Amino acid sequence: IFTGDTALTNGLAELREQSSIDLAIMSIGAYNPWIRSHCTPEQAIEMANAAGAQFIMPVHHQTFRLSFEPLREPIERFENALRTQAGRIALREIGETFVLPM
Incomplete structure (x- = not known):
């Protein structure tokens, strides 16, 4: 699943x-300050666990300064x-790859 920009739901x-x-691509x-439209890590x-996701790929971080939290x-x-x-x-740093185990 890919949730895009979403708050806790x-x-x-x-x-x-x-x-x-x-x-789950989260x-x-x-x-x-946009907690109403973006979730915390x-x-x-919590949402990936609720969906039953085996792996979680974090996105929407470290690419550019978009908000007030420190970059990392x-x-x-x-x-x-x-x-x-x-x-x-699934991934920690930009440029890494991940192969989903079959």
């Missing part, structure tokens, strides 16, 4: 009932929130 939980989700940046993980804060918070499940993180 319960809507992704419905996807879990419809099919299995291998990869926006993790630009939440400060922790909220992105979103990925650092994302990695910290998944520190006990690091294998679920």
